[in-house]
Amino acid sequence: MRAVCWRGKKDVAVERVPDAAILSPRDAIVRVTSTAICGSDLHLYDGYIPTMKAGDILGHEFMGEVVALGNDVRNLKVGDRVVIPFTIACGACLFCKRDLWSLCDNSNPNANLLEKANGYSGSGLFGYSHLYGGYAGGQAEFVRVPFADVGPFKVPSHLADEQVLFLSDIFPTGYMAAENCNIQRGDTVAVWGCGPVGLFAIKSSAMLGAERVIGIDPVAGRRAKAREWGATDVIDPEEHDILQALDDLTAGRGPDACIDAVGLEAHGTTLGARYDQMKVATYMATDRPMVLRQAMLACRKGGTVSIPGVYGGFLDKLPMGAAFAKGLTFKMGQTHVHRYFKPLLERIESGQINPSQIVTHKYNLEDAPKAYKQFLTQRDECVKVVLKP
Amino acid sequence: MASTVLAVAAKSATNERSTARKMINALPHIDTNVSAPERAGSLAIGAALVGYGMSQKQPSLWALLGGAYLVYRGMTGNCPISQAVKFSTSDSTAPGTAVAGRHGTRVEHAVTINKPVADVYRFWRDFANLPHFMMHLIDVDTTSDGKSHWIARGPMGMKVEWDAEIITDTPNSLIAWRSLRGSDVDSAGSVHFRDRGPGLGTEVRVELKYDPPAGKFGTMIAKLFGENPDRQVREDLRRLKQILEAGQVPTTKGQAHGKR
Numbered sequence: 001m002r003a004v005c006w007r008g009k010k011d012v013a014v015e016r017v018p019d020a021a022i023l024s025p026r027d028a029i030v031r032v033t034s035t036a037i038c039g040s041d042l043h044l045y046d047g048y049i050p051t052m053k054a055g056d057i058l059g060h061e062f063m064g065e066v067v068a069l070g071n072d073v074r075n076l077k078v079g080d081r082v083v084i085p086f087t088i089a090c091g092a093c094l095f096c097k098r099d100l101w102s103l104c105d106n107s108n109p110n111a112n113l114l115e116k117a118n119g120y121s122g123s124g125l126f127g128y129s130h131l132y133g134g135y136a137g138g139q140a141e142f143v144r145v146p147f148a149d150v151g152p153f154k155v156p157s158h159l160a161d162e163q164v165l166f167l168s169d170i171f172p173t174g175y176m177a178a179e180n181c182n183i184q185r186g187d188t189v190a191v192w193g194c195g196p197v198g199l200f201a202i203k204s205s206a207m208l209g210a211e212r213v214i215g216i217d218p219v220a221g222r223r224a225k226a227r228e229w230g231a232t233d234v235i236d237p238e239e240h241d242i243l244q245a246l247d248d249l250t251a252g253r254g255p256d257a258c259i260d261a262v263g264l265e266a267h268g269t270t271l272g273a274r275y276d277q278m279k280v281a282t283y284m285a286t287d288r289p290m291v292l293r294q295a296m297l298a299c300r301k302g303g304t305v306s307i308p309g310v311y312g313g314f315l316d317k318l319p320m321g322a323a324f325a326k327g328l329t330f331k332m333g334q335t336h337v338h339r340y341f342k343p344l345l346e347r348i349e350s351g352q353i354n355p356s357q358i359v360t361h362k363y364n365l366e367d368a369p370k371a372y373k374q375f376l377t378q379r380d381e382c383v384k385v386v387l388k389p
Numbered sequence: 390m391a392s393t394v395l396a397v398a399a400k401s402a403t404n405e406r407s408t409a410r411k412m413i414n415a416l417p418h419i420d421t422n423v424s425a426p427e428r429a430g431s432l433a434i435g436a437a438l439v440g441y442g443m444s445q446k447q448p449s450l451w452a453l454l455g456g457a458y459l460v461y462r463g464m465t466g467n468c469p470i471s472q473a474v475k476f477s478t479s480d481s482t483a484p485g486t487a488v489a490g491r492h493g494t495r496v497e498h499a500v501t502i503n504k505p506v507a508d509v510y511r512f513w514r515d516f517a518n519l520p521h522f523m524m525h526l527i528d529v530d531t532t533s534d535g536k537s538h539w540i541a542r543g544p545m546g547m548k549v550e551w552d553a554e555i556i557t558d559t560p561n562s563l564i565a566w567r568s569l570r571g572s573d574v575d576s577a578g579s580v581h582f583r584d585r586g587p588g589l590g591t592e593v594r595v596e597l598k599y600d601p602p603a604g605k606f607g608t609m610i611a612k613l614f615g616e617n618p619d620r621q622v623r624e625d626l627r628r629l630k631q632i633l634e635a636g637q638v639p640t641t642k643g644q645a646h647g648k649r
Contacts, residue, residue, distance in 0.1 A: 005647030015647040023644060024637050055647035072636070090635035094503045094590060105503075106635040112624065124639065136644045144644055147635070 002389065003057045003140030004368040009047035012058065012372050014365060020142040025072035028148030030082060034161040035062035035139045037368075037375050037385045038086075038169060039195050040263075040310050044129065045372050048264060048312060051113065051130040060086035060126040061168045062138025063161060066152070073149045082152035084145055085337030086169045088124040088135065091150035102334035107147060108133040122334060139368060141389045153341045156349070162356035162386060163348055166200070171355055172340035174200025174261070177308035178208050180331035181257030188212040190246055190255035190298065191231070192291045194222040196358055196384050197308050198261035199229045203353055205259075206230035214249060216242065218267070221380035228357075237294075246298045254300030263309025266290040279316060289315040296323050307332035358384045365389040421466040422477035428463045435459025493575065493600035496618045499592060500626040504633050506584040506591040510561045512633060513580055513593075522628035522638075525621060536569070544616055549573045575600040593629070597622060 005015045020029050038061050043049050063083040066076050076082070089096050093105035104123035108114065113131050114121035124146075127137020136144060145151055155164045174197045181189055189205040191198050194217035205213045215226030215234045223234040235245050246255055264287035266273065276288035295305050296319050305328055323330070347353050360383045363371045371385045423431065438456030442449045462468050471477060502509050512518050516537050520526040527540045527548070536554050543549040551572030557565040557579070565579035576599035583592040597618075631638045 001645070003645065003647065007647075013647070017645045017647050020645050021643065023640055023642065026635075026637060053646075053649065055649045057646060088639075090631075090639075092503065092634045092636075094501075097503065097588070106631045107639050109639045109641055111627065112620075133639070134641050136641070136646060140645075146639060 001141035002365055003136070004059060004365065004387075005054075006044060006052050006056045006058055007054050010045060012045065012369050014368055015055075017057065017140075020136065020140070020144040022068060022070050023144065024146065025070040026147050026149055027070040028066055028073055028076060028145045028152065029068040030062075030064040030084065030138075030143050030145055030152070031067045032062050032064040032138050032140060032143055032389045033081075034064070034165050035059050035365075035387050035389065036165060036168075036170075037061075037139075037371060037387065039197060040128070041372070042376055043263075043265060043310060043312075045376065046265065049129045049131075051134075053130065053134075056127070056129075056134070057136040057140055058127045059137035059139030059143075060128055061165065061170065062126075062143060063155070063165050063168065064138075064143075067142070069148065075149050076152060076154075080152075080154050081157060083155050083164050083167045083341075084126070084138065084143075084152045085172075085341065086126055086128075087122075087334055087337050088126065088133070088146055089150055089338055090147050096150070096338075099336060099339045101336045101338040103336075110134060125334075139365065139387060139389075141365070150338070153345070155345065159348065160356060162359050163354065164345070165386065166196075166355045166358065167337075167341055167344055167348075169335065169337065170196045170358075171200050171344055171353075172337045173197050173308050173335040174202075175204040175340055175344060176335050177201045177259050177261065177306045178204035178210075180306040181205065181208075181210075181259065181304050183208045183210050183257065185209065186211050187256040188214065188250050189257045189259060190214040190216060190295070191226075191259045191261055192216045192237075192295060193261035193263075193309065194219075194226040194231075194234075195261065195379075198222075198259070199225060199358060199383075200355075201259050201261050201308065202226055202231050203229045205257075207347070207352060212249070214246065214255065219379045222383065225383060242294055243298050250300070254298055254303065256300055257304040257306060258295035258299045260291045260295050260305065260307045260309045262291040263307075264288060264311050264313075276316070287311050287313055287315050289318060293317070293319060296328065299326065299328055301326045302328075304329045304331060306330075308335070359386050361385045363387055422471045423462055423466050423468050424478040427478055428466050430463075431459045432463025435461075435463055493598055494618055496597045496622045497595065498619075498622045498626055499594040500630050501585070501590050501592050502630045502633050503590040506561045506582050509591045509593060509633060510564075510582050512629075513582075514558070514560075514564060522632055523625045524628075525616075537566075539568075541574075543574075551576065593626065595622060595626060 001017060001019050002014055003017045005013055007013050022029060041058060044052060066078050066080045066082060069076060069078060087102040088107040089101040089104040090106040095103040095105055102123050108121050108124040110130055110133055111121035124133030124135055126135050178201050183205060187210050189210045191201050194215045202213050202215055212232045213230060215223060215231035216237055217223050218236055218238045226234050233249055235242060266288045273290045276290055280288055299305055348355065360381060363385065365387050368387055371387065374382050375385050435456045438452045438459065442452030442456055516529040516531050519529050525542050527542060530538045536552055539551050539553055541549045551574050552569040553566045554569055555566045557563055561582055563581050567577040568575055578597045581594040585592060628638050
């Protein structure tokens with residue numbers, strides 16, 4: 001089969017590899033019909049995530065048709081059309097039982113590696129480095145899905161691929177970010193980063209009843225997209241002092257909740273951003289937490305900072321004093337995709353949201369190298385890329 | 390009482406059904422019956438005697454033989470004369486214990502398994518299940534009299550065998566066992582089960598103690614080759630949890646990938 005393989009920093013290639021095969025009785029093999037490139041794939045592309053090996057198959061947003069099943073998978077049939085959560089969950093451990101699927105105890109074969117770094121390991125992930133299990137990803141013709149009696153969700157045939165594909169990651173991720181804000185009547189939510197996750201967070205905040213949703217992004221095309229997706233206001237952080245602008249918009253109170261949908265690779269031209277850039281470039285820091293600092297400073301007293309953006313290591317100069325003094329709540333983590341699948345599918349079916357509107361580019365799988373480059377460099381028009389194997 | 394490295398190595402090197410193995414098995418069991426300080430002393434004096442014997446113009450047969458005997462005694466910890474008269478200065482031979490205090494290697498680890506205590510206890514109590522998650526075990530055979538025969542992978546490709554008996558068995562609470570006389574490895578172990586209440590799972594606390602054939606030196610060598618008993622037990626218990634909760638140990642072995 002053909003698959004998108006990571007070769008090194010800023011180097012991906014479509015290679016011919018052995019077909020995906022069933023390795024254990026709870027596995028399924030899915031023929032991929034649509035797969036997307038995620039913003040977090042760019043962290044891999046840019047070489048920010050350790051323990052990638054040349055030849056690793058990328059991709060954690062994918063869907064398709066079941067073509068083979070292990071002996072223990074009884075809830076699926078060959079031919080079923082399914083979307084697969086990017087987090088792999090066993091369904092039986094304490095965390096799965098408590099609806100905290102991305103914290104599954106039993107799905108990461110390399111849990112001991114993550115334990116060294118983090119104390120405890122979360123679930124395995126598709127196509128996201130050997131720290132997260134080294135599972136082959138879904139940017140391929142076929143993919144092996146472990147714990148297939150728990151993970152894949154069937155989707156109705158009347159919904160197009162692009163309408164349901166994003167249930168694998170970015171829609172639940174944006175939604176969980178908004179849900180974590182515990183939105184009350186009259187609330188203002190500020191969202192840093194109007195990429196795909198930011199857009200779903202904006203839309204979800206509006207669906208959950210926020211009165212005002214503020215989109216923050218230096219790229220004009222993305223600010224325009226944010227307005228289309230329900231942002232009542234947008235701010236260009238390179239034109240305005242972001243703290244001042246948010247204080248003005250909220251009449252001196254600050255946003256009730258701040259969502260950091262950017263994560264470890266924040267870009268910017270301010271002094272703080274340059275400082276982060278320099279520290280990372282000289283290996284003195286692992287992440288560039290400029291957005292998180294702003295969110296902590298901007299948030300109103302007693303508010304919530306919700307972090308769907310990915311952080312990887314140690315963060316420098318976070319204003320913990322401000323967070324403490326203002327009594328902030330922090331919510332973060334990988335998305336519990338399994339928890340949100342059904343309710344969000346219902347929202348799609350009832351027409352409250354049409355996720356396919358996020359797609360700006362469609363390519364054949366062969367064009368993946370070009371698509372990665374474009375997604376990284378042309379942020380203005382390229383918001384979401386879907387690959388067709 | 391541990392037999393010596395020599396005997397274990399010889400047994401590992403020979404085929405199970407071979408005449409050589411039968412001959413080794415027919416030999417009287419070699420006890421460790423010399424204390425550590427005495428072993429060091431034997432080795433030093435033995436080496437000196439051999440050296441003296443060799444340095445003479447007319448090599449002294451008595452010095453060579455006596456030296457060789459002491460070197461053997463020092464290296465193996467076994468004194469055939471002491472064994473013949475059932476005398477021992479080794480502190481690993483206290484009656485009633487498989488591994489004496491201050492002896493051997495002790496490993497302790499705990500894991501919480503999201504299953505009722507009865508399921509976890511039952512799985513462990515069937516010793517035939519142990520090789521499924523204890524990677525160094527090849528086979529555990531339970532005989533009708535409640536005793537069991539254990540075969541394990543030792544360091545450097547050696548095969549290590551021992552017989553064990555259960556000394557405590559309190560259903561859903563505790564299983565303890567120890568190796569019997571004649572074992573390649575003196576070992577003892579216990580596992581405590583604690584019910585955390587409905588939906589909270591079971592705490593499993595394991596304590597293992599063993600005296601490898603080459604003593605502390607053997608443990609050190611094993612570590613050099615990457616076999617860390619502490620990590621081994623931790624990974625064993627992780628596999629136990631995965632098997633009991635998820636029904637399998639997660640794997641990516643054999644999956645597709647591009648050019649490495």
